[in-house]
Amino acid sequence: EIVMTQSPATLSASLGGRVTLSCRASQSVSNNLAWFQQKPGQAPRLLFYGASTRVTGIPLRFSGSGAGTEFTLTISSLQSEDFAVYYCQQYHKWPPITFGQGTRLEIK
Amino acid sequence: QVQLVESGGRVVKPGRSLRLSCTASGFSFRDYGMHWLRQAPGKGLEWVAVIALDGTNDFYADSVKGRFTISRDNSNNTLYLQMDVLRAEDTAIYYCAKGPTIPDHWGPGTLVTVSS
Numbered sequence: 510e511i512v513m514t515q516s517p518a519t520l521s522a523s524l525g526g527r528v529t530l531s532c533r534a535s536q537s538v539s540n541n542l543a544w545f546q547q548k549p550g551q552a553p554r555l556l557f558y559g560a561s562t563r564v565t566g567i568p569l570r571f572s573g574s575g576a577g578t579e580f581t582l583t584i585s586s587l588q589s590e591d592f593a594v595y596y597c598q599q600y601h602k603w604p605p606i607t608f609g610q611g612t613r614l615e616i617k
Numbered sequence: 618q619v620q621l622v623e624s625g626g627r628v629v630k631p632g633r634s635l636r637l638s639c640t641a642s643g644f645s646f647r648d649y650g651m652h653w654l655r656q657a658p659g660k661g662l663e664w665v666a667v668i669a670l671d672g673t674n675d676f677y678a679d680s681v682k683g684r685f686t687i688s689r690d691n692s693n694n695t696l697y698l699q700m701d702v703l704r705a706e707d708t709a710i711y712y713c714a715k716g717p718t719i720p721d722h723w724g725p726g727t728l729v730t731v732s733s
Contacts, residue, residue, distance in 0.1 A: 545662075553720075553723055554723075555719065555720070555721050558719050600718045600719055604664070604667060604676040605664050605678050606664040606667075607664070608661060608662045610661045611661045
């Protein structure tokens with residue numbers, strides 16, 4: 510099973526700021542990585558697949574990058590609606606599909 | 618647009634059974650593999666099971682293998698999760714999601730609480 514590790518667990522940032530969230534895989538997943546956003550009381554929403562392909566409707570201030578074992582999600586010009594929990598998920602070798610433990614992005 | 622709505626969650630005693638349903642609309646259900654995933658209170662996301670578009674293949678997380686069964690009715694656009702021998706650690710919000718690989722659309726979830 511491929512283990513996904515996200516860092517940091519919690520990230521504090523200011524409105525208008527820029528953040529980078531990290532995700533590491535225990536072995537190469539090529540670019541078979543997705544990012545999800547989850548707000549309180551809501552289901553997760555897919556943001557990116559293929560590590561860097563933005564889903565329709567996701568703002569351009571979100572960007573994804575990486576390949577192999579190291580991936581990042583960058584959010585620039587933070588808006589209030591961006592404060593949420595973010596999960597990475599690999600689909601390179603499955604089942605099982607595996608998720609990182611999540612990064613909580615909170616307002617400083 | 619894709620819509621998924623789960624139902625069937627409730628409070629159940631340990632060792633008992635429960636069946637969840639997920640009704641799909643807005644896409645051709647029979648053309649996609651489907652997932653169940655769950656999220657324990659205050660915890661992260663856990664994949665539970667997946668079923669092929671025609672129901673011929675299914676796979677499970679080790680934590681539920683032998684206790685849970687995923688199935689589907691393509692004539693009624695409905696996905697099921699039969700959960701047997703429930704344990705306290707199965708307490709979670711259960712989500713269905715459209716596949717086949719990436720869970721790209723999720724329902725709002727249904728809460729299952731296993732408690733005596």
